[in-house]
Each structure stands twice: as C-alpha cells, then as structure tokens.
Amino acid sequence: MRETVPPFREPTLKGDYRRPDPDAHAGPHEPGLDCTPAASCVEPDQPDGADGADGGARELVLTFSGAWDVASIGRMTARLLHRCAEVGNACAVPGDAPVVHLDLAEVSRLDTAGAQLLCRSAASMAAAGAHVVWHVPDHGQSMLLDRVRAIDISAVPRARRVSPVLGALNAIGASIVEELEQVRSIIGFLGMFLVSLAAAVARPWRLRWVSIVHHMEQTGIQAVPIVALLTFLIGLVTAYMGSEQFTRFGAQVFVVNLIEVSTLRELGVLLTALIVAGRSGSSFTAQIGAMVANEEVDAMRSMGLDPMEVLVIPRVVALVLMLPVLTFIADFMGVLGGGIASWLSLGISPGAFAVRFLEITRLANFVTGLVKAPFFALIIGIVGCFQGFRVTGSAESVGRLTTQAVVESIFLVIVANAGFAILFMSLGV
C-alpha cells in the first residue's frame, strides 16, 4: 500500500557508536570514534546476541527516518557523508572492522535519489573496510535499493569544470578559429551563388520570378515606411545640428551643402542598408534556418531541387533590385527632412532651399551613393542566407545564427562603405 502524497517528514539521521565492552577494549581504538554530538537520540538497538558476544567489534547504528526523497535529502547529504568519513577513519585504525547497521525501519518514503545516496554511502563505508548490515523491513524499498545498486553510473562522463580564465581564453581562441573558417566558407558560398546565378541568367525564364517578386515586396515595399521615416528624422537632425554650427560663421546657407553631401553620398544608403540588414537579413536566416532544422532543405535536395536556385537566388536578386530603390527613397526623405529643418531653424524658404540644392548638387554624389546599394544588398543577402544554411538541427541555433547574420552583415556593410570611400577618393569623384 503506497501513499501517493506522503505526509511530509523531515529526514533524520541518528548515529551512535557502541563498543560492546568499553572497559575491556579501551586504548588504541578509542580516539575519534565518538559521535557525541548526534548521539543524543537513538535508543541503541539491541544488537543480535551473537554480535554482542563478539566483544571486539565496534558497532554503529545509523537510524534513518522520515522521507528520504529527492526533495529533502539535500539537507542530509553532508551529514551522511560526514558519518561515512568517520567510519572510514575508524577503519583506518588497526583493529577489528567496525560494523555499521543501516536501519531503514522508520523511513516513510524512499525514492531513487534517496536510495542512491544510501547505496553510495554504504558502498563507500564498505570500501573503507567496514562491515555494512542493512535492515530494510519494507519489501518495496529493498527492491528499489537492489535495483539502484545494480545500475553502474561510473561510466557516465561528467561535464568538466574549467577555470574561468582558461575558459575565457578557450572561448576567444575558438571564436577566432570559427571566424576564420567562416570567412573561407562564406567566400565559397558566394562563389557557388555566382555560378548558380550565371546559370540562371543564361536562361532567365528559369528564374523564379514569382518568388523574386514576393521577396521584393517583403524586403522592399514593406520596408518603405520605416526607411522613409528614419531617414527623414536623420535628415532633420543633421540640418539642425549643422545650422547651429554654421550660424557661428554666418554661413547658414552651407547647411544645404551639408545635407546634400551627407545624405546623398553616405547616410541615405548606409542607413537603408543597416535597416534592411536588421529586417531582411535576419528574416532570411530565420526562414532558411527553420527549413534546414525541419529537414525541408534535405527534402528539396532529394527531389533534385537546388536550394541555391530555389531559396537563395530569389532572395538575393530581390534585395539587389530593391535596395537601390529604397536608397532613392531614403535620399529623397533625408533631403526633405533637411529642408524642413532649415526652414524652421534658419528660415530658408522651401523655394530657396530647392534652388540652392539644385545649384550645388553634383550628380556624382548621388550616383556614388546609389552605386553602393547593390553591393550592400549582395552582402546582406549572402550573409543572411549563408547563416541560415549553417543551422544544425536545433531551434536554438536559429536564434544564435540570426543574431550573427545581422551583426556580421552590418559589420561588412560598414567595412565595405569605408572601402568605397577610399576608392572614390582615389578616383577623384
């Protein structure tokens, strides 16, 4: 009869050493064997007659009571192990091996964790040389003990606990190796993409136009509001900040030049690329990653479909087509924001702003900004898709790789932007 919800009882453990005949055997066995602190409690069990007659043996009765289950043994583990150590010490002293009685008569509930703790303690005492005697009146408990004892856990590997310094060094090294490896494979991925693209361009009717248009909508059209709003605000702020500085020199009108250069040449395209990297690069990784985790990509390959052609080309092509369009919108909104700020803070009327703007605008600034867009799109698309294919099985890696895709593509976009700046400077445009 097993109670399903046993009334909770604190597990207790009482220990008491008895020397059957203290007077006769005083001497070398004596020191360190007393358990006075915990000895207050137990009615020493009457030892079996035979044991008592033996005379030389030291005996210890460990009486267990209450619930010895996983929820409560935490409090007792240290005490029990302490007792084991005491027994071990007792064994180290030459003389008769001590006899340890484990009395489970008062245990109200024993589960596998409790049984395991008892078995482990008993084993360690036995290994130290003690003679362990179990007293388990309950049949179920004794069966459980037998079963637990039969399971060998020594082969189960433990996670190593590494020192934090070593761990940090390890992590740094591993991440450097991983990054280098990734650079190699991402270049390989780019090569594969270009080969597939060349094959597709040779037969444009095989391009998946429906898919391309779908992704153009997803990555392009749907990004318009956020791109427009953010670049408008940045244009506004740039003009305000600029006007404050230029007013000191009485050169307010140069605000228009500031807006023109900063927005058309740098900010418009860069901001757009960063927004798109956060929006679309991440979603490429998540979409493809989820498909990989769900074995959809394998299913595709097994049907003879090329994931590069089905998944990557439409996404990257759509992005390459849409990013310039978004950049154009961004340029327009940035200039608009700048114009409004100039009007409000400097009193440059919209008409005057427009005239001045058209007068000074060099086509080169506008073009250099726009030219960068497809390259940034390529970076974002390739990195996003590449990270998606790196997903291995688990859903957790999708999240990690999505983050990585965004960080990496933003990093690469900014690096590429710096490269373009140097290039254009040396070309004199």
Add this chain to the structure above:
Amino acid sequence: MTGTPIISLRGIANRFGTVTVHENLDLDVRPGEVLGLIGGSGSGKSVLLRTILGLRRPQAGEVRVLGVDITHSDEAARRAVRRQWGVLFQDGALFSSLSVIENIKVPLREFTNLPPDAMDDVAALKLRMVGLAPEAALKYPSELSGGMRKRAGLARALVMDPAVVFLDEPTAGLDPIGAAAFDALIADLRDALGLTVVMITHDLDSLYAVCDRVAVLAEKRIYAVGTIQELLRVDHPWLREYFTGPRGRVAAGVSGPAGRDAHAGQTPAQGR
C-alpha cells in the same frame, strides 16, 4: 488500493470555437496502474492531456490530480502538484540549448537543494535507468535519434521520482525492438517506483504489454474503460475495427498478457 483515484475528471467539456472536442467526459485513474488512452486521430487525446496538465482550461468540468483541483486552485497549489508529476511530450521536448545530462538536471536545479555532485549522480542514475548509453550524457538533443530523445525526455520526467507520469505516444516512431524495450522499461519503472502511468498510444503492442486498463476516447467522451478483455466485449464499430482489424489480431495473437516482455527477451537463436 483501488479506492481513491489519483486523477479524476468530471464533466469535462472542451470546445474550439464551434467545434466540440469533449463533452461531459469522465475518467478515473487508479494509483499504481498503467492506463492506456486510445482513440482515433483527432479524437482529442492530446487536448485531454493538456487539460489534465492544466495547460488548457476546459470550458466546463473539473480535473483533480492528487487531490488538487487543477482548474480552479491557485498557482501555488498547482505548482506543488506539478512537482509530483512528470510529462514526456511526443518528441521529448528537450531544451535544445542544454546537453542531455543538463536537461535531466533542470528539475533538480529548480526544485531541490542537492549539492552539485549529488545532482550529477541522480541525473546519471536516471540516464542509465532509461537505458541511455553513458556517452549520450554530454550530447545535445539535435545530435540524438528520435528514440534517444524520448528516453532522455523520460529521464527528465522521472528525475523527481514523480507519483504520476504522462506519456504522449511514447513508442510512436520507434523501431519495434526499441518500442518493446521502452514498454519493458515502463513496466519495470512502474514496479520499482510504484508509478502511476497515463499513456496515450496508438501502439497495440504497448497496450497488450504494459497497460493494466485502457480508456477509449470516442464520441467526445471516454466511451469505455477496462482491461482489453473487457473492451473486446464492448460493441462499438471503431473499437471492433481497432482490436479485430488486421493489426489488432496480430498484436493479440503474438503477445499474451505479459506480451512483448517475454518476446523482447528472446534471442534470435531461440526464435523458432
């Protein structure tokens, strides 16, 4: 002790919009038994399990587990009950960012104050108990086969030595030998730990091998409960088809009451 049921459902109704999945459903689970829950696909077995677990609030009715009213009691009482049951979801539902041994240790970490190496010991014991190889301990769920994930999930469900375990299709997707071993494991654990097991299954062999009683979910309620012998006498078209269809006959013929246990122990040399 078949007196007080360990789980009792009264008048459960579950609806999704206009679709009624359960209506006026009653079920009792006795302590220490292995109860199989069968029913056609879409008959609402998983929904019923979610209801018992308190993951879904039924439109009507009362669920009592270990004496606690799951649907109406407060969070503290429910949390106390949750620690006394273990659940094996259909695909293991392991935490993918943790290794197997860490997965098993999660409940220990949360609900006990065991010292770290004692936790390692308990987790290692459960790992071996469910028949996983020691090397599986440090693997991540994505590196495991379906059967290994189920075993790891079971180890996690069992780590707190619960009074009740719920298993959702534990043998689905396992090879017959693996499934037989899993059945034997369930029976074994039931005997050793005095578990009460509620097991959703489509596997006739499992029913014959380990289930003490079988509950049939049909017509939006528990249509019948009883031993397989009793169910064979129930006159319902789905049940008749279930037990006397081609698969049912094979399972009944091959396994006796202790069915697959004996079968699994047979070596190829002995077979015929």
